[in-house]
Amino acid sequence: MDQTLLDATGEPALRYTVGGAEPSREPPVLLVHGFGSDFELNWARAGWVGALRNSGRRLVGVDLPGHGGSPRPHDPERYTPKALAALLARVLDAVGAPEADVVGYSMGSRLSWQLAVDFPGRVRRAVLGGFGPVDAFEDTDLEGLERGADGGRFGAVFAAAAALPGADTAALAACARGQASQVYSPSPAPDGVPLLFVAGERDGIAEGVESLAAALPAAEVLRLPRRDHRNAVSAQAFKSAATEFLARGRGLSG
Amino acid sequence: MTELAVPADQAATATETSMQQAVNAALRTLLAEDPATLVFGEDVGRLGGVFRVTDGLQAEFGDRRVFDTPLAESAIIGLAVGLAMNGWRPVPELQFDGFAYPAVDQIVNQMARMHYRTRGAAPMPITLRLPSFGGIQAPEHHGESLEALFAHVPGLKVCAPSDPADAYGLLLQSVRADDPVIYMEPKARYWNRRAVRLGEPDLPIGASRTVREGRHATLVAWGAMVHRCEQAAELAAEDGVELEVLDLRWLKPIDTDGLAASVARTGRAVVVHEAPLTAGLGAEVSALVTEHAFASLRAPVQRVTGFDVPYPAGPLEPQYLPTVDRILLAVQRTLEF
């Protein structure tokens, strides 16, 4: 992570890096990691940098606030989908990319969707991994997160994230609250942005993604056999489907 | 002091080995038998050497006895001298022949004469392993032949094996010896595999070996040129000319008796080496033959060597190194004299 995006007050807001194939004629691919993860863990170690470089793509990787090398504010308002999507749009400005393809995973997919909705034209095509329409925080005691009070679907994800060395539990809790404050809704859908949903067969969090895709004008779904929410992201099938899907955008736009 | 090559029946217990493996095996034996033995140089530890000759030694004997040094040839030999003065038995490597020049001061002015100038108080049981000679299309400074330079230095012994069995025996002999030895490994022959028995040295220091018997002329060579002379001798045999091939093995001291005995049988001698002609070791061999076997000579000693030009780049290497044809032409000159 060698670049820093500053916020309006000149304070560091988010760390990002640029890499992949150089030179490349295509718009860059923005990689947005999931809750409790970061660029290194979610993408670099899972082999995505090499996969994108070998398909001739430049990439922009971010550490979301509260994660990895980025600042860790404790105010939930800094972590709402809309706030983080706006930050991602400014990263695209910083790297001089009027348009980009986006690959997200889990919470990263939720933010990629938000980016495409809130900033029309900035997202050419999007791959949304480990994502589904069900509200992940439905049965979560958001106030008791730090105390580990809540069970529920999200509780286990939070506990694993908080256990990571260097994790800031308060920041992660604020992030969860920020995310939960704006419940996902399939509409409005990103206008004119082809979508590919990819999830492990056994990924509970992606429940209902098939019906979500069916209701959208240009969306496909790929289920990864024998994979779950945690081990789908490094699957070769996921990478090849994503690079192939994004390559279809070549020459179509702008 | 010469004798036949390994008799056929002993070959039964021989195994397919390359010189690279034989030197590796010898270093393993030496490191195991004497805790004072140290192996060091550039890239010899973790990498296992640019030719993998020291592969696996650091893992087996630890990084206090097999270790990498910074990139400074003079300091490597200076280090060896100091280690020897402190009771160790150093086996430094200089990665390539051409890299030895910066260390010549430490080799000549320190290592070679320390025993002499301390009246025996400070022995130098050092063996400098030096991958030498050409034949692998390597870059500049990676194909030089320095035997004449080192043979000229009082206090140094110099040897060069031509096959895996000798590589093993000569290295044991050199490292166990208490005098400094320059052990020149013919890198072009690192990978050739031969059925050999790796055993204790069977000849004393300084001994040559007749690798092929013949009666019309003697080809004298060392290192990779021994194989080239064997090829020439096989071709000559098709014309009914039987050439003897004498592998000197030791370039300091040279086996004068063995040389004289061979020329006494054949009456003719052709010396073959890769180094340039002028003041090459061929001149020394020729002088020894003239001094010790003059009466047997039917023709002047011939020398087939590299030309007096800087060692060339890869594409011209085959035109610089002694060829089979040039060796046969030299033999013909002695036959027609």
Next chain:
Amino acid sequence: MNAEEAAPAGPDLSGIPPELSRSMYRDMLTARLLDDEAIALQRQGVFPAYVSLRGQEAAQVGSAAALDTATDFAFPTYREMAVALTMGVDMVGYLASHRALWHGGLYDPMESRFGPVNAVVGGPVPHAVGWALGESLRDGPGCAIAYFGDGASSEGDVHEAMNFAGVFGAPVVFFCQNNQWALSVPVEAQVAGGSVAARAAGYGMPGVRVDGQDVAAVYEATRAALRRARDGGGPTVIEALTYRVNPHSTSDDPGRYRDPAEERRWRERDPITLTRRALERAGHADTDFFDAAETGARAFCEAARDGVGNAPHPAGSDLFSHVYREPTEALRRQQRVWRDEVGP
């Protein structure tokens, strides 16, 4: 911010004329593509071996761009292809050394003011001091720059050359590309004290450490050192921290001594990507420029590749040419032996 110190954001081009930044980017991109072509030529058996400079483009182009090619002189090792390119050396003649057509290369070093390719580690460094002394003896305007690596910094030649330069106050820049690896030996097992620049004080000259991936920092440090030397201020040591991304040479197998994860981390600090970002941020270049730069670079590299690939092998008689300016009769005799017994 977490404990890990934030890596510098990349080149700050504000102090450099935009046209120069653009030309440095073009040279770095051309060097990258030519390096790839050279590796391919080795794979195809046209080159017996090749030593890649991938990852060190900013250190080489940034320093070379600061030279005054009318008055200065560069002393390279065998890995300074991007310096040669930036100085306008005939690249077919340069690559000829890697195709082993002629050890020093087939370009004119005096004409190019770029010394012959030199395989002896640290060997040319004292030459740079000699050349620089020769310049100051006649009060000439020129400066020398000696290129060497962290490995060479252990050689006696380099230490002796630095001391001589300090004693004579010679106008020379010692430019060390510390690319972290000397074949299989990491810098911590090569450079005691951890810094080549820190040794400069011991030799009576300033030492500067720069981020070798930052072409602007390298350019400005070199320019300052050259100006100091031209003004009679004497020598300087510049240590550019960079990384040897590819193996030592096409004959090397880093799998035996180095962690691929380290290579990947440095591969992400690509000097060309950093320079491109800086050009975009500073508004010095648009996508048309980048497209044109790439097209131009590819054309140049294809011409150089074909040029060196089709260059004729040296004639056998070349064995004997240039040994002396005034050949001896003995050597002519040997050439006749070659012609009779070996020649085609």
Next chain:
Amino acid sequence: MTHTGPTSERTFALPDLGEGLVEATVLEWLVQPGERVERNQPLVELETAKSAVEIPSPHTGVVARLHAEEGRVVAVGEPLATFAVEAGAGIVGTVPTEEKPTRRVRLRPPAE
């Protein structure tokens, strides 16, 4: 000129994946025995307590043996794969070939 000579075996053990992880489960092999792989080419996917990881091949060579089938838990330091690496690979210069020398010179045995 690819080296067709002997190869040497190199076994690659499960590396330390950091953050105190002591083991991992083999998720999916991305190469098969007998296949030639380049250094840094994707070799195997592992799943740790924290995430899924793709391990690149540390060597260029041919996959000789895979030591753990998919689904098995492997401890750090346990062998994962063995490669047949060209023994001559990565060696300075070109290994000389052994072909018979060509000749033009014919000899005549001496009179005696």
